[in-house]
Amino acid sequence: MFLQQAHAQGRPSAVRIVCEGQAAGAEITINGKYRGDCPLDVEVQPGNIELSAVKKVDPLRERRFTTRFGIGEAAAKRVEVQLGPVELNAEGRRQEAERQRAEAERRRLEEERKRAEAEAKRKADEERARAQAAAAARQAELRRLAAEQADQRRRERAAAVNKGFAEAGLVSGDGKAFKDCPECPEMVWIPPGRAPAVPGSTESQRWYNRFELLAPVAIGKFEITFAEWDACVAAGAAAGGCSRIPPEGVTEGMIFDSKWGRGRQPVINISWRDAQQYVAWLSRRTGQPYRLLSQIEFQYASRAGATTVWPWGDQLKAGAANCPGCGGKSTDKTLAVGSFPANAWGLHDMVGNVQEFVADCYGSRSQGSTSVANWENWVRLAEQPADGSPIDMCSSAVGRAAVTDPVFGSVGGRFNAVANNWLLFAQWIPDSATFNHTGFRVARDFAVPAPTVDPASLKPYRDCATCPELVNLPGGRFEMGTPYLSPEGATDSEYPLRWVTVKPFAIGRVEVTREQWDAFERTRAQATPVAAPVAAPGVNAGSTVPAAPSVPATAGCAPVQVGTNPGSIVLGAPNPGLSTLSPGFTQSADHPAVCVSRQDAKAYLEWLSATTGKKYRLPTEAEWEYAARAGSSERAPWRREGARSCEFANLRDQAFERAFAQSANRPCNDNFAYTAPVGAFKPNAWGLSDMLGNAAEHVEDCWQPSYTNAPVDGSALVAPQCTVFVTRGGSWYLLSGNLLTHAPGRSTRAQTQRDVVTGLRVVRERDTAQ
Numbered sequence: 001m002f003l004q005q006a007h008a009q010g011r012p013s014a015v016r017i018v019c020e021g022q023a024a025g026a027e028i029t030i031n032g033k034y035r036g037d038c039p040l041d042v043e044v045q046p047g048n049i050e051l052s053a054v055k056k057v058d059p060l061r062e063r064r065f066t067t068r069f070g071i072g073e074a075a076a077k078r079v080e081v082q083l084g085p086v087e088l089n090a091e092g093r094r095q096e097a098e099r100q101r102a103e104a105e106r107r108r109l110e111e112e113r114k115r116a117e118a119e120a121k122r123k124a125d126e127e128r129a130r131a132q133a134a135a136a137a138r139q140a141e142l143r144r145l146a147a148e149q150a151d152q153r154r155r156e157r158a159a160a161v162n163k164g165f166a167e168a169g170l171v172s173g174d175g176k177a178f179k180d181c182p183e184c185p186e187m188v189w190i191p192p193g194r195a196p197a198v199p200g201s202t203e204s205q206r207w208y209n210r211f212e213l214l215a216p217v218a219i220g221k222f223e224i225t226f227a228e229w230d231a232c233v234a235a236g237a238a239a240g241g242c243s244r245i246p247p248e249g250v251t252e253g254m255i256f257d258s259k260w261g262r263g264r265q266p267v268i269n270i271s272w273r274d275a276q277q278y279v280a281w282l283s284r285r286t287g288q289p290y291r292l293l294s295q296i297e298f299q300y301a302s303r304a305g306a307t308t309v310w311p312w313g314d315q316l317k318a319g320a321a322n323c324p325g326c327g328g329k330s331t332d333k334t335l336a337v338g339s340f341p342a343n344a345w346g347l348h349d350m351v352g353n354v355q356e357f358v359a360d361c362y363g364s365r366s367q368g369s370t371s372v373a374n375w376e377n378w379v380r381l382a383e384q385p386a387d388g389s390p391i392d393m394c395s396s397a398v399g400r401a402a403v404t405d406p407v408f409g410s411v412g413g414r415f416n417a418v419a420n421n422w423l424l425f426a427q428w429i430p431d432s433a434t435f436n437h438t439g440f441r442v443a444r445d446f447a448v449p450a451p452t453v454d455p456a457s458l459k460p461y462r463d464c465a466t467c468p469e470l471v472n473l474p475g476g477r478f479e480m481g482t483p484y485l486s487p488e489g490a491t492d493s494e495y496p497l498r499w500v501t502v503k504p505f506a507i508g509r510v511e512v513t514r515e516q517w518d519a520f521e522r523t524r525a526q527a528t529p530v531a532a533p534v535a536a537p538g539v540n541a542g543s544t545v546p547a548a549p550s551v552p553a554t555a556g557c558a559p560v561q562v563g564t565n566p567g568s569i570v571l572g573a574p575n576p577g578l579s580t581l582s583p584g585f586t587q588s589a590d591h592p593a594v595c596v597s598r599q600d601a602k603a604y605l606e607w608l609s610a611t612t613g614k615k616y617r618l619p620t621e622a623e624w625e626y627a628a629r630a631g632s633s634e635r636a637p638w639r640r641e642g643a644r645s646c647e648f649a650n651l652r653d654q655a656f657e658r659a660f661a662q663s664a665n666r667p668c669n670d671n672f673a674y675t676a677p678v679g680a681f682k683p684n685a686w687g688l689s690d691m692l693g694n695a696a697e698h699v700e701d702c703w704q705p706s707y708t709n710a711p712v713d714g715s716a717l718v719a720p721q722c723t724v725f726v727t728r729g730g731s732w733y734l735l736s737g738n739l740l741t742h743a744p745g746r747s748t749r750a751q752t753q754r755d756v757v758t759g760l761r762v763v764r765e766r767d768t769a770q
């Protein structure tokens with residue numbers, strides 16, 4: 001009707017726009033001009049028409065419909081709107097464009113970040129590789145230095161042994177036997193030298209061919225006999241004698257001998273542990289260093305300089321040994337020791353009779369077979385010492401976890417089996433296993449007499465009533481520092497190990513005490529009067545320390561406190577409220593003076609020198625370590641037994657842990673949480689107490705990070721404008737395993753630094769008469 005009316009009346013053309021369903025309400029635009037919402041009837045001028053319908057979905061999206069058509073005069077047209085798919089509107093497109101720009105920027109930044117990360121990783125990898133290469137090079141260099149150092153030390157020890165051996169009028173290689181006690185085994189000195197080369201290029205052959213014995217070693221002329229074993233058993237447990245424990249399957253009545261006889265028969269059915277028990281008893285019985293042979297020593301001694309395969313020639317020979325194919329008296333049981341001729345050095349039964357335990361340990365039983373002749377497939381050349389010491393693939397001392405089921409070597413063949421390659425054959429036997437074909441013989445090193453110190457010369461004395469007690473020490477020569485790659489650990493500052501000679505000097509028996517320090521403070525206060533301080537809190541009631549005035553500490557004293565990391569204990573910032581008189585914990589007159597800076601110590605020593613007319617000073621680093629070692633090569637008197645540290649030193653123990661609310665999981669308790677009375681622990685061999693632990697001690701030397709170019713005459717290392725100096729001995733807040741609580745351990749302090757763990761020990765120049 002509408003269309004008919006528009007056409008009939010000749011009016012402008014009419015367009016009916018129909019919108020159904022979701023199209024209803026769409027905005028209608030004709031030729032760019034909004035005309036209303038659909039559905040809609042509109043008049044248009046004749047001509048070309050562009051009709052658009054837009055239906056908003058949300059603020060950023062819409063559905064559109066567009067159509068174009070021509071229309072004449074007074075025409076009528078019906079248009080049905082069919083909305084297209086949802087699309088972005090102008091705002092949506094703007095925001096989408098912005099989003100895409102932002103995304104493009106994000107991707108660009110992400111690519112830059114990845115490139116930066118890749119570059120950083122590349123640099124880090126390069127740096128890590130350089131660090132690893134440097135560490136590997138450092139380890140290689142340390143191994144080289146350690147080998148050179150070990151060889152040098154070995155040759156120095158050998159030179160001392162050879163000198164002492166000659167001075168004792170002894171001769172090696174002549175086959176003459178000696179005994180250190182009536183029930184002891186006969187021993188023969190074998191000469192130093194290199195064994196004739198063994199043909200071949202296996203690891204074991206290379207090892208044997210590079211071996212050199214540098215000093216004489218005494219080796220049992222025979223295998224240990226039942227008579228000698230029985231003497232050890234008869235000594236009893238109180239004397240550390242041998243146990244009588246028959247192995248499984250052997251009755252007590254058989255008593256180890258498999259019914260082959262006792263007396264001069266080689267002892268059998270004993271274990272490697274039993275052999276070590278005998279060696280320990282023999283060493284205690286004689287005071288001499290008895291031990292088992294190493295495998296390489298046995299092989300060297302068995303040939304006795306022979307260039308042939310066997311000590312007697314290149315073939316097995318009747319009457320030469322108790323072994324298969326050797327002929328002779330028997331090959332089905334052991335025979336009395338010495339039943340066959342000795343080799344050129346006077347040693348019997350080095351081939352056959354019983355297979356003999358050696359000291360070498362080849363690792364864990366669980367790792368493989370215990371009877372492998374071709375053992376160079378197991379033991380690498382690097383594991384084989386060239387100095388004659390045993391192979392050690394069992395203990396943690398060689399940088400691996402200690403094994404719980406070790407196997408040890410036995411060599412030399414036996415009455416019922418001798419390998420064609422007997423010289424390089426090693427059967428591995430668990431340390432508790434026993435066999436009727438296995439025994440042992442012993443070795444003994446020549447003991448160079450140790451330098452002795454007259455006990456009377458170590459008697460303490462004083463120069464005045466309030467002076468420190470002194471002990472006169474002899475001059476001497478000692479190895480200062482730590483060997484490269486020491487299994488006990490070390491810092492680079494302890495390298496290189498070197499020989500140092502010190503002159504005689506007197507050193508404090510103990511650290512300077514509160515009483516001795518306060519005598520100095522009273523005198524210093526009288527010279528420069530200051531207001532008398534309030535009695536120091538924390539000093540025991542009834543203490544003999546006078547509450548005398550003292551010169552106040554200007555910088556304060558650093559306390560020990562709990563660190564930020566769990567379980568850490570650290571030195572805190574200097575506290576002006578702490579001083580020698582009031583360190584923040586209870587002390588009595590005989591405790592070491594702490595909160596003593598190097599500057600303070602120097603002032604005390606000047607006063608002490610002026611008071612006595614004697615020359616007092618700090619010890620040099622060399623003097624301090626010489627005194628701490630007291631003739632021993634051990635790093636600490638408790639060695640690796642942390643539980644024994646409480647016998648010798650006041651260190652971080654269970655009492656300390658309780659005082660600082662830490663875990664009390666420490667191996668021992670010395671009952672002192674802070675400082676202890678001086679001399680409360682066992683002294684060293686020269687009567688000096690607290691060289692390790694209690695208070696750290698200033699020494700004269702300027703700090704340098706190693707001993708390279710350090711003096712070797714016992715003098716101090718001095719340097720112009722030195723600002724960092726050395727302290728020694730560790731202190732009461734450090735663990736027994738800390739590297740600073742060992743004789744070679746080194747730490748540092750600034751000239752004026754004060755803390756509650758550092759004091760001093762004095763040295764006094766010896767009088768000519770002394």
